[in-house]
Amino acid sequence: MRLKVVSLSFLILVLASCGTPKDVAYLQGIDDLTVEQLKSMSQAYETKIVPDDLLTIAVTSWDPNAATPFNPPAYAYSAPIEGETTIQSTQNLYTYLVDKEGYIDFPVLGKVKAEGYTRQQLGEYLKEKISDHIEKPLVKVQIVNFHITILGEVNRPGTITPRSDRLSILDALGSVGDLTINADRKNILVMREENGELVSARLDLTRSDMLASPYFYLKQNDFIYVEPNDAKKKNARYSQAQQYSITVFSSILSAISVITTVILAISK
Structure with a gap:
């Protein structure tokens, strides 16, 4: 009986591990939207000329x-x-x-x-x-100067020059090899200049209502930053603390070595 319980628990864990985490999959819930809801999210996209173009x-x-x-x-x-x-x-x-x-x-x-x-x-x-x-x-x-800059947790960060004025956030991320597994898909920063002022917004790629955002379609000279997720931030903090501890420990050992050398020299 105990063997059956253990086997069933193992099977459940395996099936759970095969599922797609909710913080990784894009556009969750889009299959549940009606045709009318999808139409309401559709945007009449057009790129307008701005100063410095x-x-x-x-x-x-x-x-x-x-x-x-x-x-x-x-x-x-x-x-x-x-x-x-x-x-x-x-x-x-x-x-x-x-x-x-x-x-x-x-x-x-x-x-x-x-x-x-x-x-x-x-x-x-x-x-x-x-x-x-x-x-x-x-x-x-x-x-001719239509470009988008993408930095952070993407596979090939840099500046892209699209051939078409119609460029969505998904198109842009696809052109740089998609997000890394360490990317925070719920907190994508998009910055742009409008009427001489810098404005920004945060996009959640895991939500289907992102399609209705005015930042879903990008404009010339937009800047995108993909932050690392909490797991990578914690690992980075741990690594920095670990490196600091090693540095301090090495300094202490060096100091002890110098003091020991001095004491031995005096005693001789």
């Missing part, structure tokens, strides 16, 4: 010569011979810096408001203005 704007037309004034070339300056300056054209597109007031200086059109527009909206606005000069222009706008 770098843009490339390519204008094309059926007549390439007509579009030339709207596509200034990028130049590199070098001085191979002392006293001379050579201008060399590059294949890179000219970049426009959005100033603090939200404007860019665009050829022919002059100052153009860019802040607050999406890439598509700015392209349509420029297309309308350029149509006064050339027939049926095509305008493509890109944000």
